[in-house]
Amino acid sequence: MNRLNSMQDLETLREEAIARHQRLKKWVRVCSGTACHSQGGEQVVHAFQQYLNARGLTVEYMVKPTGCNGFCAQGPIVVVEPENVFYARVGADRVDEIMERTVLGDEILDDLLYVNPETGAKIAHEHEIPFFAGQERMVFHSTGINYVTDVEDYISRGGYSALAKTLSEMSPEQVIAEVKLSGLRGRGGGGFPTGVKWESCRRARGETKYVICNADEGDPGAYMDRSVMEGNPHQVIEGMIIAAYAIGATEGYIYCRFEYPLAVKNAGWALEQARAYGLLGQNILGSSLSFDIFINRGAGAFICGESTALMASLEGKIGEPRGKHIHTVEKGLWNLPSNLNNVETYANVPMIISNGGKWYAGIGTERSKGTKIFSLVGKINNTGLVEVAMGTPLRKIVYEIGGGIPKGKCFKAVQTGGPSGGCIPEALIDLPVDYEKLKEAGSMMGSGGMIVMDNETCMVDVARYFLNFLTEESCGKCVPCRMGVKRMHEILAGICQGKGEPGDVERLEELCNSIKESALCGLGKSAPNPVLSTIRYFRDEYEAHIHQKKCAARVCKPLITYEIDLDKCTGCGRCRMKCPEGAVLGAKKECHVIDEEACVRCGICLENCKFGAIYVESVGIESPIFVQP
Amino acid sequence: MEFNLQDVDAIIDQWGPKPASLLQIMLDINHRYHYLPKESLSRVAERLVMPINHVYSVATFFKVFSLKPRGRTIMHVCTGTACHVKGTPRLLDRLEQDLHLKPGETTADMAITLETVNCVGACASAPVVVVEGVTHAEVTPNKVSKIAKGLRQRESVASDQ
Numbered sequence: 183m184n185r186l187n188s189m190q191d192l193e194t195l196r197e198e199a200i201a202r203h204q205r206l207k208k209w210v211r212v213c214s215g216t217a218c219h220s221q222g223g224e225q226v227v228h229a230f231q232q233y234l235n236a237r238g239l240t241v242e243y244m245v246k247p248t249g250c251n252g253f254c255a256q257g258p259i260v261v262v263e264p265e266n267v268f269y270a271r272v273g274a275d276r277v278d279e280i281m282e283r284t285v286l287g288d289e290i291l292d293d294l295l296y297v298n299p300e301t302g303a304k305i306a307h308e309h310e311i312p313f314f315a316g317q318e319r320m321v322f323h324s325t326g327i328n329y330v331t332d333v334e335d336y337i338s339r340g341g342y343s344a345l346a347k348t349l350s351e352m353s354p355e356q357v358i359a360e361v362k363l364s365g366l367r368g369r370g371g372g373g374f375p376t377g378v379k380w381e382s383c384r385r386a387r388g389e390t391k392y393v394i395c396n397a398d399e400g401d402p403g404a405y406m407d408r409s410v411m412e413g414n415p416h417q418v419i420e421g422m423i424i425a426a427y428a429i430g431a432t433e434g435y436i437y438c439r440f441e442y443p444l445a446v447k448n449a450g451w452a453l454e455q456a457r458a459y460g461l462l463g464q465n466i467l468g469s470s471l472s473f474d475i476f477i478n479r480g481a482g483a484f485i486c487g488e489s490t491a492l493m494a495s496l497e498g499k500i501g502e503p504r505g506k507h508i509h510t511v512e513k514g515l516w517n518l519p520s521n522l523n524n525v526e527t528y529a530n531v532p533m534i535i536s537n538g539g540k541w542y543a544g545i546g547t548e549r550s551k552g553t554k555i556f557s558l559v560g561k562i563n564n565t566g567l568v569e570v571a572m573g574t575p576l577r578k579i580v581y582e583i584g585g586g587i588p589k590g591k592c593f594k595a596v597q598t599g600g601p602s603g604g605c606i607p608e609a610l611i612d613l614p615v616d617y618e619k620l621k622e623a624g625s626m627m628g629s630g631g632m633i634v635m636d637n638e639t640c641m642v643d644v645a646r647y648f649l650n651f652l653t654e655e656s657c658g659k660c661v662p663c664r665m666g667v668k669r670m671h672e673i674l675a676g677i678c679q680g681k682g683e684p685g686d687v688e689r690l691e692e693l694c695n696s697i698k699e700s701a702l703c704g705l706g707k708s709a710p711n712p713v714l715s716t717i718r719y720f721r722d723e724y725e726a727h728i729h730q731k732k733c734a735a736r737v738c739k740p741l742i743t744y745e746i747d748l749d750k751c752t753g754c755g756r757c758r759m760k761c762p763e764g765a766v767l768g769a770k771k772e773c774h775v776i777d778e779e780a781c782v783r784c785g786i787c788l789e790n791c792k793f794g795a796i797y798v799e800s801v802g803i804e805s806p807i808f809v810q811p
Numbered sequence: 812m813e814f815n816l817q818d819v820d821a822i823i824d825q826w827g828p829k830p831a832s833l834l835q836i837m838l839d840i841n842h843r844y845h846y847l848p849k850e851s852l853s854r855v856a857e858r859l860v861m862p863i864n865h866v867y868s869v870a871t872f873f874k875v876f877s878l879k880p881r882g883r884t885i886m887h888v889c890t891g892t893a894c895h896v897k898g899t900p901r902l903l904d905r906l907e908q909d910l911h912l913k914p915g916e917t918t919a920d921m922a923i924t925l926e927t928v929n930c931v932g933a934c935a936s937a938p939v940v941v942v943e944g945v946t947h948a949e950v951t952p953n954k955v956s957k958i959a960k961g962l963r964q965r966e967s968v969a970s971d972q
Contacts, residue, residue, distance in 0.1 A: 217935045220946035254935030402891035405932035440838060440875060441931050443944070479838055481873035484929060498833035499865075500872040559893035559934040566935055597892060631934075633892045647895050651929065657872075762908050784904050789952055 185460035199338035215250025218257035229277035249413015344532035363539030365551030370524030386519035401600025404631030415452035421528030484655035546572035550616035599628030602708030604715025640737035648712035663706030682728035732802025750795035757787035882924035891930030
């Protein structure tokens with residue numbers, strides 16, 4: 183491949199790539215995102231490729247291993263284009279049939295189609311499926327159609343045209359003005375206006391400036407950055423180069439979690455390609471801009487998602503944050519001006535430049551512009567990645583796009599914002615989702631995890647889970663976070679173990695308020711959120727745990743018992759043999775009982791009972807042991 | 812994998828012996844040996860010209876590093892929020908019963924180490940367990956028992972040969 187030395191070279195390459203694509207009769211997209219991959223997507227790609235190679239069909243037909251499609255619940259996903267026929271849960275054994283009947287023929291294989299669980303109707307085309315029809319995919323639009331390892335595929339869809347426009351038509355100030363006009367705010371959680379940050383960094387004095395991409399997506403339950411980085415890395419790289427031009431930076435870093443090996447690998451490939459094509463390095467596209475990007479892997483510390491901790495870690499130090507009074511746009515990495523944005527933020531930039539800031543500002547709500555990708559996971563039918571305009575009501579996301587709660591259970595809450603966020607209860611299901619509204623409800627946008635919870639999720643246990651997480655992840659630099667979060671966790675763990683005492687809730691609230699006031703960085707300041715929001719909306723659950731020793735969701739082990747339904751038990755003895763503690767008693771063909779004293783509540787009996795005779799109970803005690811003075 | 816200083820030097824040379832490379836060098840060493848051998852840390856400190864306590868501060872700060880030797884196979888159980896609400900605690904209970912391991916512990920024969928990981932970003936397939944780069948999706952306690960049993964059997968076949 184020849185280096186692209188001008189904007190014209192890029193356009194010529196684009197025309198060639200488009201012409202090559204137009205020669206195809208049909209092509210098959212196979213999702214190679216993490217979920218599809220773990221369900222056997224790789225073998226599916228391999229089988230298609232083998233079929234094409236064996237029959238010499240590679241000129242007119244093509245198999246495209248793409249980035250994440252987003253509808254992860256249905257993986258591995260295969261889409262036959264240009265007809266847009268969507269096949270769900272495809273095994274490698276079905277590939278020959280798909281090739282013969284759908285690709286070479288024009289038949290649709292009925293049994294591989296997606297079935298709408300509400301109506302029972304089969305849906306043939308991807309764009310007709312409610313999960314996709316309800317979304318507004320902009321940033322994530324091409325991840326599911328992008329040939330991951332081929333930069334020319336990205337270019338054929340208009341890739342790097344925003345960069346060309348920037349370099350040939352715009353001054354750095356104009357780029358910043360456009361991003362400011364768009365109203366784009368940081369997608370990593372803080373929601374700081376991106377254009378303002380770029381402007382301060384441009385104004386800051388320093389010989390060398392850095393552009394850093396935060397791909398240390400630490401919020402558990404969020405994986406949109408992973409998918410974008412894995413599936414469409416050039417979109418992020420293009421955004422970073424535009425940022426470098428606007429700020430005047432010469433060097434860039436992508437700081438990616440080591441837990442995301444595929445993202446590190448794909449981003450690495452993309453950077454090599456970009457260098458080979460002259461899109462990175464000296465005199466990009468023949469312009470005066472010189473800029474290069476390097477990848478650094480994190481090492482499993484949540485705190486390194488915080489800007490100053492991330493920069494310390496890039497310098498080879500431990501990831502301790504510092505006070506916010508020194509701005510990183512002035513003194514960041516190596517004490518030089520540094521601009522740090524999240525993956526999704528950079529991925530928004532090319533389309534803002536291409537379509538204009540005004541266009542972008544027309545989407546979303548008054549103060550939150552554009553769209554946001556959420557990872558809709560937990561107790562929900564359509565798990566996957568969902569992109570909607572800011573201000574979309576939660577109800578639409580959970581029911582229309584998400585398809586509601588599985589197994590006929592009830593919706594209880596949705597957790598947003600990771601360990602810094604909170605739980606939104608059912609009463610607020612019509613809440614329009616944007617930065618401000620989530621904050622008012624006691625949660626936050628965070629990086630975009632949405633974990634749906636049903637009536638079998640215990641909210642006290644969820645709070646305990648997050649505090650346990652934060653206790654482990656606190657860097658230990660400041661006392662309120664190091665000690666305060668630990669004390670909160672102890673109280674919560676006590677409540678879950680049935681050792682809660684009256685006054686615990688008030689003690690928690692007091693600790694929350696002091697930690698909020700006094701912690702050094704964002705991690706500590708927001709650590710009380712999971713506790714405060716669950717107390718605010720689910721105080722009755724706390725009270726039931728403390729006073730009645732009852733866990734209504736039947737999660738907290740010391741508060742539950744396993745019971746056998748005497749009407750359903752056949753006395754088959756399976757549970758008795760499987761129980762590791764010998765806690766199940768009973769003669770063959772007679773009803774069994776569980777010895778509560780010996781039972782360790784591991785649930786092996788329940789999982790192995792073929793008659794559904796074993797159930798979990800949390801009876802609690804009639805009257806409180808403790809009497810309030 | 813047999814430890815030798817040439818390999819450590821090769822890793823250092825790949826990243827360049829400068830302070831900014833410290834984390835990347837240590838990640839590669841940790842990946843190669845499944846832990847950070849003491850000799851490797853002194854070598855890193857010497858080549859990067861930095862105090863050994865600085866190297867140790869990094870080694871003990873980040874969760875992925877281990878100063879203790881770990882098993883030939885590492886089982887990573889994801890404890891992300893989606894995995895938690897879908898039943899990770901029960902997977903850990905089952906592994907404790909089957910392998911007698913708590914997170915962070917290694918079997919006496921150095922075959923298997925059990926680790927938890929905060930989130931592997933495969934939330935749609937929750938709960939997940941990652942073994943040798945393979946992500947197992949929608950794992951139940953019975954399924955995790957089978958995975959552990961498979962690893963055990965493979966080990967005993969290997970030791971017979």
